[in-house]
Amino acid sequence: MPTISVGRDRLFVALGKTYTQEEFEDLCFRFGIELDDVTTEKAIIRKEKHLEEEETSEDEEVIYKIEIPANRYDLLCLEGIAQALRIFSGQQEMPKYNVANISRESMIKMLVKPETASIRPYVVCAVLRGITFDEGSYNSFIDLQDKLHQNICCRRTLVAIGTHDLDTLHGPFTYEALPPSSINFVPLKQGKNFRADELMEFYKSDLKLKKFLHIIESSPVFPVIYDSNRTVLSLPPIINSAHSAITLKTKNVFIECTATDLTKAKIVLNTMVTTFSEHCERKFEIEPVEVTYSDGKSYICPDLSVYSMKVSLSYITGAIGVPLDAVKVTSLLNRMQLSAVQSVSGDNSSDITVSVPPTRSDVLHPCDVMEDVAIAYGYNNIKDIAIAKGYNISKGRAVSLRPLPLEEFSHLVRLEMAMCGFTEV
Amino acid sequence: MAEEAILGYLAKNQEIADSGEFAAQHGLNHDDVVNVVKSLHGFRYVDAQDIKRETWVLTDEGKTYAASGSPEVQLFLAIPPEGIPLEELQKKLDPLLFKIGRAQAAKNKWVEMGKQLVSRKVQHVDDTVKDLLLQIEGGKVINQDDIKVLKGRKLIATQTWNGYSVRKGPEYAPQRKKFAADLTREMLQSGEWKNLEFKEYNFNAKGQPIEGGHLHPLNKVRHQLRMIFLQMGFEEMPTDRFVESSFWNFDALFQPQQHPARDSHDTFYMKVPAITKELPEDYVERVKRVHESGGYGSRGYEYDWNRDEAIKNLLRTHTTAISTRMLYLLAQKPFTPKRYFSIDRVFRNEAVDRTHLAEFHQIEGLICDKGLTLGDLIGVLHDFFSRLGMSKLRFKPAYNPYTEPSMEIFSYHEGFGKWVEVGNSGMFRPEMLLPMGLPEDVRVIAWGLSLERPTMILYGINNIRDLFGHKVDLGLIKTNPICRLGVD
Numbered sequence: 045m046p047t048i049s050v051g052r053d054r055l056f057v058a059l060g061k062t063y064t065q066e067e068f069e070d071l072c073f074r075f076g077i078e079l080d081d082v083t084t085e086k087a088i089i090r091k092e093k094h095l096e097e098e099e100t101s102e103d104e105e106v107i108y109k110i111e112i113p114a115n116r117y118d119l120l121c122l123e124g125i126a127q128a129l130r131i132f133s134g135q136q137e138m139p140k141y142n143v144a145n146i147s148r149e150s151m152i153k154m155l156v157k158p159e160t161a162s163i164r165p166y167v168v169c170a171v172l173r174g175i176t177f178d179e180g181s182y183n184s185f186i187d188l189q190d191k192l193h194q195n196i197c198c199r200r201t202l203v204a205i206g207t208h209d210l211d212t213l214h215g216p217f218t219y220e221a222l223p224p225s226s227i228n229f230v231p232l233k234q235g236k237n238f239r240a241d242e243l244m245e246f247y248k249s250d251l252k253l254k255k256f257l258h259i260i261e262s263s264p265v266f267p268v269i270y271d272s273n274r275t276v277l278s279l280p281p282i283i284n285s286a287h288s289a290i291t292l293k294t295k296n297v298f299i300e301c302t303a304t305d306l307t308k309a310k311i312v313l314n315t316m317v318t319t320f321s322e323h324c325e326r327k328f329e330i331e332p333v334e335v336t337y338s339d340g341k342s343y344i345c346p347d348l349s350v351y352s353m354k355v356s357l358s359y360i361t362g363a364i365g366v367p368l369d370a371v372k373v374t375s376l377l378n379r380m381q382l383s384a385v386q387s388v389s390g391d392n393s394s395d396i397t398v399s400v401p402p403t404r405s406d407v408l409h410p411c412d413v414m415e416d417v418a419i420a421y422g423y424n425n426i427k428d429i430a431i432a433k434g435y436n437i438s439k440g441r442a443v444s445l446r447p448l449p450l451e452e453f454s455h456l457v458r459l460e461m462a463m464c465g466f467t468e469v
Numbered sequence: 470m471a472e473e474a475i476l477g478y479l480a481k482n483q484e485i486a487d488s489g490e491f492a493a494q495h496g497l498n499h500d501d502v503v504n505v506v507k508s509l510h511g512f513r514y515v516d517a518q519d520i521k522r523e524t525w526v527l528t529d530e531g532k533t534y535a536a537s538g539s540p541e542v543q544l545f546l547a548i549p550p551e552g553i554p555l556e557e558l559q560k561k562l563d564p565l566l567f568k569i570g571r572a573q574a575a576k577n578k579w580v581e582m583g584k585q586l587v588s589r590k591v592q593h594v595d596d597t598v599k600d601l602l603l604q605i606e607g608g609k610v611i612n613q614d615d616i617k618v619l620k621g622r623k624l625i626a627t628q629t630w631n632g633y634s635v636r637k638g639p640e641y642a643p644q645r646k647k648f649a650a651d652l653t654r655e656m657l658q659s660g661e662w663k664n665l666e667f668k669e670y671n672f673n674a675k676g677q678p679i680e681g682g683h684l685h686p687l688n689k690v691r692h693q694l695r696m697i698f699l700q701m702g703f704e705e706m707p708t709d710r711f712v713e714s715s716f717w718n719f720d721a722l723f724q725p726q727q728h729p730a731r732d733s734h735d736t737f738y739m740k741v742p743a744i745t746k747e748l749p750e751d752y753v754e755r756v757k758r759v760h761e762s763g764g765y766g767s768r769g770y771e772y773d774w775n776r777d778e779a780i781k782n783l784l785r786t787h788t789t790a791i792s793t794r795m796l797y798l799l800a801q802k803p804f805t806p807k808r809y810f811s812i813d814r815v816f817r818n819e820a821v822d823r824t825h826l827a828e829f830h831q832i833e834g835l836i837c838d839k840g841l842t843l844g845d846l847i848g849v850l851h852d853f854f855s856r857l858g859m860s861k862l863r864f865k866p867a868y869n870p871y872t873e874p875s876m877e878i879f880s881y882h883e884g885f886g887k888w889v890e891v892g893n894s895g896m897f898r899p900e901m902l903l904p905m906g907l908p909e910d911v912r913v914i915a916w917g918l919s920l921e922r923p924t925m926i927l928y929g930i931n932n933i934r935d936l937f938g939h940k941v942d943l944g945l946i947k948t949n950p951i952c953r954l955g956v957d
Binding site for chain 2: 045073074075076078113114115116195198202305307308351362363364365366408409410411412414415418419423424426427428444445446447449452453456457459460463464465
């Protein structure tokens with residue numbers, strides 16, 4: 045189960061309310077996440093460096109470590125959790141994410157060269173326009189990429205994320221695969237130029253990056269992204285360039301996700317852009333990019349389309365075991381970020397049409413919708429069906445027998461006596 | 470000899486104020502005196518009060534300085550009036566003495582560390598450290614600040630002296646009485662018994678240990694749980710297969726490939742035999758399709774399912790692999806509702822610590838029938854856990870790849886005063902059940918927990934390695950109580 049660390053006070057600001065620890069734990073419990081640990085920023089650093097425990101001072105930032113379900117990539121950062129909890133508590137409506145309405149010609153272009161097919165075939169991109177970072181959201185932006193890399197990206201083997209300051213670059217961009225010795229750039233956090241093959245050697249001693257070298261090191265060509273001035277943006281999945289690095293002052297972000305699994309790349313890109321689009325000038329609007337492959341086929345990214353699902357009301361109530369009408373069900377679903385409307389189907393039974401947003405890639409089947417109804421209703425509000433009552437097995441009554449305590453206990457005592465070497469007479 | 474001296478003295482005097490002085494005065498070894506006093510105190514002949522005294526003694530390092538002077542003075546004296554280059558000074562002294570001496574001399578501002586030469590800053594110094602050490606050796610008292618400095622430099626250490634002050638006790642007598650330990654025939658016949666003191670019976674003594682066999686607490690708990698399941702009408706599943714294929718352990722349960730749990734971090738994969746030879750091919754085809762493109766109302770995971778991944782053999786990570794096989798077999802016949810359970814061993818490649826082992830036991834129960842609801846699951850859980858003595862339950866939304874909805878089960882622990890997690894449960898996903906061929910309206914509710922955790926709580930064991938594994942505590946196995954789960 046992934047755990048993320050968020051600053052408590054920053055979280056409460058985002059939630060618009062201050063909670064006691066107990067109140068917050070209760071909210072998490074009802075929603076399905078868990079407050080795993082409460083610590084401070086300095087305590088974490090001390091632990092990492094194996095230093096002595098000191099007395100905590102009042103002004104150390106309190107950190108909440110929250111455990112989230114492994115299939116909820118939208119909850120991997122503070123912004124995601126805060127939005128989900130605000131909607132769950134009824135404080136806000138679900139936002140509508142949309143792709144900016146700009147002409148195809150004015151879209152930023154990404155051209156994919158055929159050599160990439162042998163090493164890392166896919167790329168998806170998007171732009172966050174007019175974004176404003178503060179220290180908190182900037183760190184959150186970096187942390188989210190880390191978490192996604194660790195989880196759905198399978199430690200960068202399936203997908204790798206690169207984020208860049210668009211104002212330092214010139215489109216159109218090209219995604220290519222070239223021999224390592226012909227790739228030359230200044231990587232992030234370094235002061236000088238490296239060739240890609242030199243970089244592989246250099247990073248062998250880097251605790252963090254050495255784990256990713258194996259993904260490309262034995263390939264004759266390395267994936268690389270250039271802008272029109274032949275400035276390197278990144279060497280996926282290893283490192284971005286220093287030139288296009290994002291800072292607190294960055295206003296326009298270009299995101300590229302290279303991948304060997306296209307479905308996961310889309311989920312990753314969608315998670316990044318939907319979460320941080322709340323910091324854009326035009327909230328929840330994402331600027332599209334056109335990706336063209338060497339076979340001439342073009343795709344507009346990101347794909348923020350909703351997935352439409354029709355679920356029968358009787359399925360939902362029948363599986364949970366609670367009588368609910370369609371109005372109640374739709375309002376419960378809206379609190380779970382699933383936009384729902386009632387419709388009546390042919391045989392006059394109620395159906396719920398659910399529009400699953402791009403943030404909920406975990407919803408695959410009506411049973412996922414049914415679970416969300418149960419969660420919003422509250423698991424602990426569901427009356428248990430007494431096992432001897434409304435439960436039939438093979439049309440007979442259910443079995444729930446207990447032995448006579450005295451018989452059972454006597455038997456256990458006999459066994460112990462025999463094990464001591466005594467014979468029963 | 471010491472005993473006579475002590476008892477004799479107390480016959481005429483109120484008390485022995487200090488056992489140390491008493492021993493010196495009577496020419497006795499103090500350790501002997503201490504042992505005798507303890508024994509007499511045990512039999513209540515005397516009443517002994519502890520005396521504790523702390524004195525300072527020199528450490529070995531301290532002793533060398535008391536003899537030859539402190540390192541800083543030695544260093545100072547090694548510098549001639551005209552000064553001396555650093556390397557030469559270093560050669561004159563022992564390296565450790567040089568290091569300490571240099572630091573202290575600099576601190577006291579006795580020397581000037583120039584670029585070429587080290588020279589004296591003052592004409593003359595007093596070796597206060599050596600004087601203080603000699604004073605302590607001589608038993609004199611010195612002030613607290615000086616003590617602090619010497620203690621900081623590890624030149625002195627405390628030594629504790631334990632002694633007693635002794636008075637007459639309730640059973641005092643000038644001489645120890647001999648107690649008879651046995652009542653013999655001769656004593657009765659001769660009448661001697663009337664004049665004897667007999668030793669008291671000790672009813673708290675342990676008695677002769679009995680030879681016999683012992684059962685393991687884990688299996689005792691397992692037996693009781695097995696009885697509970699049978700009483701609730703559950704059938705036992707055949708779990709006698711530790712090695713399973715990834716297909717039955719993961720794929721058939723709709724757990725995607727490239728899921729973290731399938732990594733070698735969490736799963737033990739087999740070297741020999743590495744792959745499974747037989748799988749029901751038409752079923753495999755349906756499982757492949759539901760992973761890749763969905764169907765049965767699902768959109769699937771949309772990735773490329775790899776058969777090579779599915780045929781890998783592993784040590785099963787959960788007994789749900791067996792449950793899956795049982796449900797598949799059930800689906801091949803006309804449908805009948807079933808209740809199944811199992812309690813058996815599973816294997817996970819996790820870090821071993823106080824509460825986790827790589828091998829442990831899983832308890833699993835499942836009900837397969839038409840029209841089951843989440844309310845039914847909650848009802849079964851209330852019944853099951855109340856038999857384990859847990860009647861206050863709360864449920865929290867959770868995630869398992871193969872159940873939806875999923876619920877973590879929490880129970881209120883009176884002792885800790887808080888809610889603790891006691892199990893996991895859920896309804897199996899249609900993507901798992903429908904490819905098997907089970908009818909669409911059939912639902913399966915299931916729950917599981919580990920056997921070790923309730924056993925550790927029941928028996929008050931807080932390190933799992935004492936309970937199970939090669940470091941198991943044999944003493945624990947031999948002295949554990951009857952398991953009364955499900956009896957009350």
